[in-house]
Amino acid sequence: MSAHDAVPVSLAEIARIAGVGRAAVSNWRRRHDSFPTRIGGTDVSPQFSLAEVEQWLRDNGKLKDIGGRELLWPRFEALGSRNESGLAIAEAARRMRSPQQPTAHPELSAQAHDLATEAAKVGREEGPRETFEFLLQRWLETHVRQLSTTPPQLAALMARMALAVRLGPAQERLTLLDPACGTGHLAAAAVQEYDSPGLEVLACERDPALAALTAGRLDFLAEDRDIRTRIATADTLRDDPFASAQADIALCNPPFNERDWGYEELATDQRWTHGLPPRTEPELAWVQHLLSHLKPGGAAVVVLPPAVASRKAGRRIRGSLLRTGALRAVVSLPAASAQPHSVSLQLWILRAAPDGPAAAHPGQDALLVDATRFARSGTREPSPDWGGLDSFVLTAMATLDQLDQEPPKGAVRVPLLDLLDDEVDVTPGRYTAAAAEPSREQLSDKWDAFGSMLSDMADHAQRLSTLGFEAGTPQTTATVGDLVKAGALTLRAGQQPLESAATACGGALPLLTVADLLHDGAPSGMVPSGSAPAIAEEGDVVVAGVARAFKAWVHEGPPMALGPQLYILRVDSEKMGAHFLAGCLRAPANGRQAGTHASSSSRVDIRRLQVLQLPPEKQTVYAEAFRRLHAFEELLTTADSSGKGLVSEMSDRLAAGGLTT
Known part of the structure; x- marks a missing residue:
């Protein structure tokens, strides 16, 4: 068996090579008797021969759109030494740019020398700079605990x-x-x-x-x-x-x-x-x-x-x-x-x-x-x-x-x-x-704004408190999955963009992730529009499919790309209103019932979320109540933050003395 044949790869690495999720690789292993047998590792983390995996993927049509660079990295990693693999990547970069200079770095082994030569060949075919950056990024990720880099x-x-x-x-x-x-x-x-x-x-x-x-x-x-x-x-x-x-x-x-x-x-x-x-x-x-x-x-x-x-x-x-x-x-x-x-x-x-x-x-x-x-x-x-x-x-x-x-x-x-x-x-x-200590005028303006906020909250509370509910048989509901099958909705899932796409500029869209929702709800990244599989347009319903950040809302801004665990529901306006749909979906009990586990880190199965079955004229009344309830919730959150800020600032001013009234 050659050195190439002996290169071990994990299920996660196979998924990367094939451009699929790890679950897909596990399914291939269960369903196909021809899938390569384990050569090392454990039952939980098995390892397979890179050469056998590559051949199986090619034979089964799983490498149609995958370049040679994905197959290179496991071989660099198999060199073992951090220094040798780094020098081999640098040598490959030199050969990509200057193929007429064959003299290798003196510290490189024969195996690393041959690998640098092959990597240079792949780089000249698939893009020298892109191939080098790909290998460098994988090397940095592998040795992240040994290196201190500047983001x-x-x-x-x-x-x-x-x-x-x-x-x-x-x-x-x-x-x-x-x-x-x-x-x-x-x-x-x-x-x-x-x-x-x-x-x-x-x-x-x-x-x-x-x-x-x-x-x-x-x-x-x-x-x-x-x-x-x-x-x-x-x-x-x-x-x-x-x-x-x-x-x-x-x-x-x-x-x-x-x-x-x-x-x-x-x-x-x-x-x-x-x-x-x-x-x-x-x-x-x-x-x-x-x-x-x-x-x-x-x-x-x-x-x-x-x-x-x-x-x-x-x-x-x-x-x-x-x-x-x-x-x-x-x-x-x-x-x-x-x-x-x-x-x-x-x-x-x-x-x-x-x-x-x-x-x-x-x-x-x-x-x-x-x-x-x-x-x-x-x-x-x-x-x-x-x-x-x-x-x-x-x-x-x-x-x-x-x-x-x-x-x-x-x-x-x-x-x-x-x-x-x-x-x-x-x-x-x-x-x-x-x-940063606020002036008397600034404190006065903040108290005025806080008072106005309380007035708006009181107005919403008064109207919401008058809503009545009939006792009796529960209303009929349908799942999002059923509505998608019936054509009332279309569902698209967000994905993590490639690093090269996420850092590119020109024709870019804001990228919203679950981490953004847990922070302040504002998109923190950018992604080229052509690389985003899910783009929310104005009027679409966006749903976060993870329990710790579960929410649903109607997107009212410019187009926005979505990351993993975020979903777009596009509504057929003749059958359903977007605000009615979002209101039904974001009910906490709805999210709990559709959750896959009991922990806050569990996923929410979007297709299992329930939606009331009502005629369009009744949906309008519900949508207005949902809107008002959502506005009341946002005011509560803002008032909590503003009120705590006022307490802190007033405490500092009082402790500093100078009170006149």
């Missing part, structure tokens, strides 16, 4: 911030530095965000596999553009490969809490112009390293853990950074913005003093921005509201040097006299909370 959304935000904060005239070629590049997320984002001609990228990484993957990624991005790249493999702090280079912008997501960063051997290094970083403050070594490489007016954005803003050991360096104007702003990010996901990380915005009396701010204050409120709490997998976060932070950065512009709510300019105390704490939340 693409955060990388793009950091690149925009650096370009916005940088001072200086336009020039033919801009230089970017990333001294701890990992797999190149930050450098790639900068290349994509910088749309002017001429860019030089200087990147360094001490892990050879990561450096090779960065080189492969940037080479693809540099195609047909005036971009030069220099990727070095070295320990940047100890052995700086770009010691004499000066950059216009710098981006960095350095390793955290590394005690062995070179404290002893670098004690007299000339980069420490703001003071020797304590052994326990390696992050401040990275900060000063970035500053030492900035051109006059150049800007750097660096990801740091929140403790760096307040630890006692680093207060002297923080004070020097503030006094010289090098530290211009600090942004507190929501939790889950990057690894480690449980921590609210910070972005420090640094800028080197410009030459001459340029329009630089003299360093009399710092901009502190608290963006933690953009966390998408309450979801199974917490993540930031990237759209709101991006807009808020960039709006705040636009006021950095504009003293006549007030920063947005949640951001505040803090004078140096207030910062340079015994602690030199630059944690944004410490200052933005006090700045």
Whole structure:
């Protein structure tokens, strides 16, 4: 048996290869005696031969629309070593772009060498860049616990911030530095965000596999553009490969809490112009390293853990950074913005003093921005509201040097006299909370709005309380499944778009997911309209088919794509009203009866939901009552939030004293 034959694949991997769900593969295994036999694993997690699976799928017509790249990844994973598989992917990328250069990386085994050759062939047939990105993404997912990467959304935000904060005239070629590049997320984002001609990228990484993957990624991005790249493999702090280079912008997501960063051997290094970083403050070594490489007016954005803003050991360096104007702003990010996901990380915005009396701010204050409120709490997998976060932070950065512009709510300019105390704490939340205290007029407006809300609630309550109900035989109902068969409804299910589709732009639609419903109900993603299997149009009924987020409503906005466990019901208006249907479906008892299990994580079988059987004229009366009840529910939710906010703000004002009446 060859090495290819021995490559094991799980049921989940077979499902990926065939482009179906895992349940479909389990069905094939039960129904077809010819399905390959297990070669390893357990009864719960069996493994099969990749070669046998591929042959069976081809013989049974299951690989009609599947490219060769899906069959490649299990073989890369079978190499075992993280470094070797990463180097093999990088080698494949090099061969896709330069097939005339056969010399392989010296650390590659013969098996990895042959696999890189085959992957390059597949890439040239199916798209070199797409194949490389596919393999890279699978590699990152497999080794996610061993790697610290910067999410693409955060990388793009950091690149925009650096370009916005940088001072200086336009020039033919801009230089970017990333001294701890990992797999190149930050450098790639900068290349994509910088749309002017001429860019030089200087990147360094001490892990050879990561450096090779960065080189492969940037080479693809540099195609047909005036971009030069220099990727070095070295320990940047100890052995700086770009010691004499000066950059216009710098981006960095350095390793955290590394005690062995070179404290002893670098004690007299000339980069420490703001003071020797304590052994326990390696992050401040990275900060000063970035500053030492900035051109006059150049800007750097660096990801740091929140403790760096307040630890006692680093207060002297923080004070020097503030006094010289090098530290211009600090942004507190929501939790889950990057690894480690449980921590609210910070972005420090640094800028080197410009030459001459340029329009630089003299360093009399710092901009502190608290963006933690953009966390998408309450979801199974917490993540930031990237759209709101991006807009808020960039709006705040636009006021950095504009003293006549007030920063947005949640951001505040803090004078140096207030910062340079015994602690030199630059944690944004410490200052933005006090700045957000509402005025007397604002509190009055909020009480007026709350009173108006209570009046509307009272009106709805009065009308709803007068509704009467007949006692007697229950009304006839029909299931959604029956109505679909009868032609009164059409049903479509949402699906998870491919990652490549979800990040594309142009002709895009907002994408709503169950996680969005658990947060604030607003779509958080975008997807090209051509890749969305289920698009809700105005007047469609949308149903969430999971117990913890079960609801149904009439879509009244522009077209919107739906993710998994969301469904569209399109109504035949001659047979049924959309608001009547939505009202019947969202009854809590209806959802419980159609649930597949008793837990809050269970699915709701949409086809089992019950709908009253009424003539159209009676449906109108019910629809109006449903609408009013739904409006009352929304007012209750809003009033609860607004009321708690008023209690909190009034408590703070009362505790501060100054009561006049």
